[in-house]
Amino acid sequence: MANVNVSTGKLLTRYENNQSTSRERVDWLHWTITKLHHVFKNSIVIITFLALWEAAPRLGLVNETFFPPITEVAKAWWGLLLSGDFVDHTVTSLTRSIGGFTLAILVSIPLGLAIGWWKTAAEYLNPLLEVFRNTAALAILPVFILLLGLGETSKIAIVFYACVFPLLLNTISGVRNVDPLLIKSARSMGLSPISLFRKVIIPASVPTIFVGIRQAGASSILVLVAAEMVGAKSGLGYLIQYTQFSFQITEMYAGIISISVIGLIINYLLVQLEKRLTSWKQVYSE
Amino acid sequence: MTTKISIQQVHKYFRVKRNLGHLKETVQPISALQDINLEVKQGEFMVIVGPSGCGKSTLLDLLAGLSKPNRGQIRLDGNEIAGPNLDRGIVFQQYALFPWKTALANVEFGLEAKGVGRKERRASALEYIQLVGLAGFENRYPHELSGGMKQRVAIARSLAYDPEVLLMDEPFAALDAQTRETLQSELLRIWEATKKTIIFITHGIEEAVYLGQRVAVMTSRPGRIKQVIEVPFESRTSEDDLRSNPEFVKIRHQIWDLLKDEVQRAQEQEKSKTLHAGNLKSNAKGVAANG
Numbered sequence: 001m002a003n004v005n006v007s008t009g010k011l012l013t014r015y016e017n018n019q020s021t022s023r024e025r026v027d028w029l030h031w032t033i034t035k036l037h038h039v040f041k042n043s044i045v046i047i048t049f050l051a052l053w054e055a056a057p058r059l060g061l062v063n064e065t066f067f068p069p070i071t072e073v074a075k076a077w078w079g080l081l082l083s084g085d086f087v088d089h090t091v092t093s094l095t096r097s098i099g100g101f102t103l104a105i106l107v108s109i110p111l112g113l114a115i116g117w118w119k120t121a122a123e124y125l126n127p128l129l130e131v132f133r134n135t136a137a138l139a140i141l142p143v144f145i146l147l148l149g150l151g152e153t154s155k156i157a158i159v160f161y162a163c164v165f166p167l168l169l170n171t172i173s174g175v176r177n178v179d180p181l182l183i184k185s186a187r188s189m190g191l192s193p194i195s196l197f198r199k200v201i202i203p204a205s206v207p208t209i210f211v212g213i214r215q216a217g218a219s220s221i222l223v224l225v226a227a228e229m230v231g232a233k234s235g236l237g238y239l240i241q242y243t244q245f246s247f248q249i250t251e252m253y254a255g256i257i258s259i260s261v262i263g264l265i266i267n268y269l270l271v272q273l274e275k276r277l278t279s280w281k282q283v284y285s286e
Numbered sequence: 287m288t289t290k291i292s293i294q295q296v297h298k299y300f301r302v303k304r305n306l307g308h309l310k311e312t313v314q315p316i317s318a319l320q321d322i323n324l325e326v327k328q329g330e331f332m333v334i335v336g337p338s339g340c341g342k343s344t345l346l347d348l349l350a351g352l353s354k355p356n357r358g359q360i361r362l363d364g365n366e367i368a369g370p371n372l373d374r375g376i377v378f379q380q381y382a383l384f385p386w387k388t389a390l391a392n393v394e395f396g397l398e399a400k401g402v403g404r405k406e407r408r409a410s411a412l413e414y415i416q417l418v419g420l421a422g423f424e425n426r427y428p429h430e431l432s433g434g435m436k437q438r439v440a441i442a443r444s445l446a447y448d449p450e451v452l453l454m455d456e457p458f459a460a461l462d463a464q465t466r467e468t469l470q471s472e473l474l475r476i477w478e479a480t481k482k483t484i485i486f487i488t489h490g491i492e493e494a495v496y497l498g499q500r501v502a503v504m505t506s507r508p509g510r511i512k513q514v515i516e517v518p519f520e521s522r523t524s525e526d527d528l529r530s531n532p533e534f535v536k537i538r539h540q541i542w543d544l545l546k547d548e549v550q551r552a553q554e555q556e557k558s559k560t561l562h563a564g565n566l567k568s569n570a571k572g573v574a575a576n577g
């Protein structure tokens with residue numbers, strides 16, 4: 001079999017190969033320039049923004065008491081870090097948020113895979129899931145507090161609630177929208193339903209599931225901070241609320257910025273994980 | 287030569303929902319295939335040509351065991367086809383490669399389904415990648431390959447698990463003319479080397495005559511076999527310019543004659559379908575679910 005004459009094929013592939021290496025080189029150069037441009041584009045506005053933040057209170061354009069310059073905020077943040085308060089609140093918040101998020105993943109992904117695979121279940125459950133998803137998590141925060149009290153349970157539960165639905169709905173839609181041709185092709189090779197599910201349906205759904213994971217990651221922080229502002233004795237949301245009431249305005253800003261940075265880091269980590277797991281995909285939508 | 291595949295009085299219907307307006311719906315059966323009879327011999331290269339929408343893919347699904355005929359039967363080596371199996375390999379027009387797998391892993395997929403061990407699988411997949419002229423591209427993902435290369439991978443994947451019959455559904459239709467001709471002659475070479483029975487579906491007359499030892503011409507829907515034409519060339523790969531051979535031209539014209547009314551009828555069907563499209567579109571889901 002191997003001694004079949006494949007000269008035409010070799011010629012053709014060599015031709016295509018040459019073309020693609022030179023194309024790659026051009027691509028690489030193009031990529032570097034785009035990347036530099038990208039970094040510049042991303043950072044210039046942030047730098048300008050920080051400069052404005054510094055200048056506006058110093059020039060008296062805004063009230064310095066309520067809007068302290070960024071360097072003052074940075075100093076306050078450093079103080080919080082040295083006192084250990086910042087670390088404590090951050091650890092508390094992250095534990096709650098990662099706890100709820102992980103629980104939601106453990107429940108939603110297997111459940112979503114099962115519902116998506118079982119067509120009738122998906123059709124019946126979809127309306128109810130849509131209702132839940134469109135019920136803002138914060139709107140039912142009072143329910144959680146009534147049922148679960150002010151402790152850790154209610155915080156983790158609200159994060160769990162906020163993460164479950166984007167995860168569940170995206171997993172279901174990932175399974176339901178697998179290219180039928182891939183299923184047909186796998187079926188034609190005699191795959192059993194279980195192997196089909198394991199080897200085709202799950203890998204094909206990964207990109208859509210990741211859309212859900214990223215949405216859930218973002219809302220886990222958002223919802224938690226809000227919940228901590230309403231009823232908590234610790235956490236970054238509590239820190240912001242508490243510093244506002246006790247008129248430590250620079251500390252309050254330090255807390256706000258910390259939350260943004262944590263949100264950015266979480267999103268970045270999830271994007272990296274996504275890129276690793278779906279490296280076979282052509283384009284990333286950023 | 288012994289008979290490999292025997293298609294006997296096969297009929298296939300689809301139930302299509304149609305809106306009559308005002309929420310009224312009727313379910314109408316449409317006949318996709320009507321009384322198909324065809325024998326394919328062991329090691330034969332059989333081409334089926336017909337206008338689009340005449341039921342070619344439907345017939346291929348039946349051969350693959352992905353769906354069942356409503357009447358009649360299809361036998362492979364004398365046994366009725368019960369379902370999909372690795373004794374038949376399919377190559378689709380749209381490649382159907384798994385995008386999350388490299389070329390090599392795609393070729394290994396069928397071998398894995400067959401239960402071949404890891405090491406052996408790898409070795410065998412590499413051999414077939416070589417056979418289709420893709421050595422050096424083993425670790426590329428499908429999106430990094432051109433259309434022609436993707437189809438080479440798909441062919442290697444189907445050959446790798448060593449099916450007795452290769453079913454090909456317009457595999458070269460999406461490729462540019464040059465790539466198509468290259469792949470046609472390579473397919474012939476692979477066929478001569480592997481001695482597989484091939485059933486090749488196309489709507490291209492020239493492709494049909496170039497590839498097929500016999501060409502079955504289908505009518506427009508409901509698809510029937512209008513005529514089976516012998517193409518008596520000994521070795522296509524050694525002949526220099528087969529396409530301008532007078533015999534080739536004659537057969538091509540003969541098939542064209544058989545097809546032209548059918549193509550026209552198929553286009554008229556297409557038009558009347560478009561007129562109903564408003565009604566049909568809202569039921570697209572139901573239609574697919576009925577397949």
Ligand SMILES: Nc1ncnc2c1ncn2[C@@H]1O[C@H](COP(=O)(O)OP(=O)(O)O)[C@@H](O)[C@H]1O
Binds near residue numbers: 337341576
């Ligand atoms: N699952 C299905 N449900 C309803 N009608 C179908 C289905 N599959 C194919 N058809 C109809 O059967 C006819 C033949 O289709 P097909 O076999 O795909 O044609 P071809 O491959 O020759 O272009 C077409 O009219 C098509 O609309």
Ligand SMILES: [Mg+2]
Binds near residue numbers: 342343455
């Ligand atoms: Mg078709």
